[in-house]
Amino acid sequence: MEYVRPKALGEALDALAAFDDPTPLAGGTDLMVEVNLNHRRPDVVVSLRSLDELRRWDDTWIGAGVTFARLEGADDPALAQLARTVGSPQIRAAATLGGNLGTASPAADSLPFLAAADAHVVLKSTAGERRLRWDEFFVGPKQTVRRPDELIVGVELPSRPERQAFAKVGVRQAMVISMVSCCVLRDPSGPTRVALGSVGPTVLRATDAEEVASQAARLTDTDLDEFQRRVSAEVRPITDHRSTAEYRRHAAGVVARRALERCLR
């Protein structure tokens, strides 16, 4: 195995361009599971460990190298909430936002927040930069449009309301991969965005449900019932070893409603 540890971003992009099918390595919490299970044996690993450029983080930008342990301290309530539910302290100390994006699991905990916030993923290569909205970046389960020579450098976050909530359903508190995850962002005057994970091939927005929630600053019980019904109707879950499609469809409506109710308080 060839292992390179570039000292700067430009060097990393050169390395990604120089090798055939290089594997970027950040926290290792996804890659090493596959390696340990003999599902994957990378020929070339480009380590991102020394790239301080990827650890920059402010109100409009989260670098790909920011760990979930750091995101637990986020000012965005939903981002802090989701970060706390990722894996365990050991996983959060290592795992990065960029890794979550690169692996692109439908259950990735950061994605409902990024989709609700209409975040853009920024990719760099020696050929230049691409800036893709979340729904242009994710194309299927564990599939993105990232080319092997491109590096995920971070996400751009547009301005978003302060009323936010994240919720997920799993079999226990820690070390759990979600069966449904949900993020709601709501402007006090009405406009509402709701994104859900683990209930489709990629993270998705429940736009019909957004419409009913966005219509007014005050929502009645009837509105909330309709919101919940629409979320359940819009998700596209499957049955797998973690849950059934039927349960996920029901739970999606319930958690989305709870998250919205938290935003209304």
Place this chain on the structure above:
Amino acid sequence: MIVQLTVNGEDRHAEVAGWESLLWVLREQLGLTGTKGACEQGECGSCSVILDGEVVCSCLVMAADADGADVTTVEGLGTPEDLHPVQEAFVAEGAVQCGYCTPGLVVAAAHLLETNRRPEPDQIREALSGNLCRCTGYGAVLRAIEAAREAM
């Protein structure tokens, strides 16, 4: 490739293909078998070590990527004659059943008490949420860590 590490304060090196885990290097190359391997998926915490100041699962650290790192394993916390307060408290409380998860729990608890001298019970539980005990011995473990907190 050769991987250079500082392990429990000593300079160590190991010859690896590269993709092996830090856990494998510690146990198989350096003979430090206190760190246990079980799930190899980052779920159980039995391989917990302190890597450059953070508790991580050593099974999920690529050996090549640990080159140059500072590692503390359970062997580096205390000696049989001079136990770490957490180890002392685990013995006193009998916080061990089969013992397989114990090194990981001790490492996670020692790191918690080094970074937060007065953890609340909820914070102790949270800090141990990545360490699974299948003998269901958490009650005594929590009592031991509270005792170690008072002793430190």
